[in-house]
Amino acid sequence: MISVAVLGASGRMGATTVHAVDSADDLTLVAALDAGDEVAMAARAGAQVVVDFTVPSATEANVHAAIEAGLHAVVGTTGWTADALGRVDEHLKERPELGVLIAPNFALGAVLAMKLSAAAAPYFESVEIVELHHPDKVDAPSGTARHTAAGIAAARAAAGVASSPDATSQDPDGARGAVLDGVHVHAVRLRGLVAHEEILMGNPGEQFTIRTDSFDRVSFMPGVLLGIRKVAAHPGLTVGLDGYMTL
Ligand SMILES: NC(=O)c1ccc[n+]([C@@H]2O[C@H](COP(=O)([O-])OP(=O)(O)OC[C@H]3O[C@@H](n4cnc5c(N)ncnc54)[C@H](O)[C@@H]3O)[C@@H](O)[C@H]2O)c1
Numbered sequence: 001m002i003s004v005a006v007l008g009a010s011g012r013m014g015a016t017t018v019h020a021v022d023s024a025d026d027l028t029l030v031a032a033l034d035a036g037d038e039v040a041m042a043a044r045a046g047a048q049v050v051v052d053f054t055v056p057s058a059t060e061a062n063v064h065a066a067i068e069a070g071l072h073a074v075v076g077t078t079g080w081t082a083d084a085l086g087r088v089d090e091h092l093k094e095r096p097e098l099g100v101l102i103a104p105n106f107a108l109g110a111v112l113a114m115k116l117s118a119a120a121a122p123y124f125e126s127v128e129i130v131e132l133h134h135p136d137k138v139d140a141p142s143g144t145a146r147h148t149a150a151g152i153a154a155a156r157a158a159a160g161v162a163s164s165p166d167a168t169s170q171d172p173d174g175a176r177g178a179v180l181d182g183v184h185v186h187a188v189r190l191r192g193l194v195a196h197e198e199i200l201m202g203n204p205g206e207q208f209t210i211r212t213d214s215f216d217r218v219s220f221m222p223g224v225l226l227g228i229r230k231v232a233a234h235p236g237l238t239v240g241l242d243g244y245m246t247l
């Protein structure tokens, strides 16, 4: 039995996670915490693993507090920078037995979309990303889009592929979107959506599109539960759920 505490338990993802953990035979929910609660309360409640679905401004401090408290952490909150990941990596050297999983997207389709787009990207001249989310989301572009762009850029750099062609010389209003690691990313916020991403790739005469859709937050739960079950067996920092999967 794995004892689990959820941070951000009153939020959309936190509440869904509380329900999923409660419904799993091999997991026990020992604490459902939200803003104003200390992470140390999770340890006092007997948690072995904390799950963080909070806000970008709080998640790094929560992870450091979890490490201090001797807890494994499974993190879905977005907004992580390379510097913040580096600080967690450094902190974990003091507690080498602990695992921290930071996954921008736990939906299995999204994990596959990130993996497949990196595999395909060197074979296409042009690559762009469109991410589409509910309008209550606070960060843009999405963590998933950032991770997707980084994977695509690394794969293209390793293969020596040139930048996507683009003759745009006038874009006073930023219509070409954000550029992350050299990849254009467009963010849509629309009532009715949950979480969606389309990766578009083009060559002369052909287009290849990878699309992943989360219509409901239950789509993230198999990945979250996989993370909770495996985090103790993966000491150190892992970024991306694919680090726990054979793909
Ligand atoms: N990795 C994934 O698969 C995945 C999926 C969906 C959402 N997300 C991300 O998860 C995060 C949460 O999304 P959401 O839609 O549930 O947001 P939300 O706004 O519904 O919930 C956030 C909750 O965190 C609480 N909170 C704020 N500061 C806190 C703190 N210091 N300690 C504890 N709780 C705190 C808030 O009170 C709120 O209840 C976002 O960053 C979102 O992008 C990731």
Ligand SMILES: O=C(O)C1=N[C@H](C(=O)O)CCC1
Residues within 6 Å of the ligand: 078, 104, 105, 133, 137, 138, 141, 142, 143, 144, 145, 194, 195
């Ligand atoms: O609803 C959100 O917010 C989501 N955030 C993650 C992201 O930024 O990629 C994952 C999908 C849902």
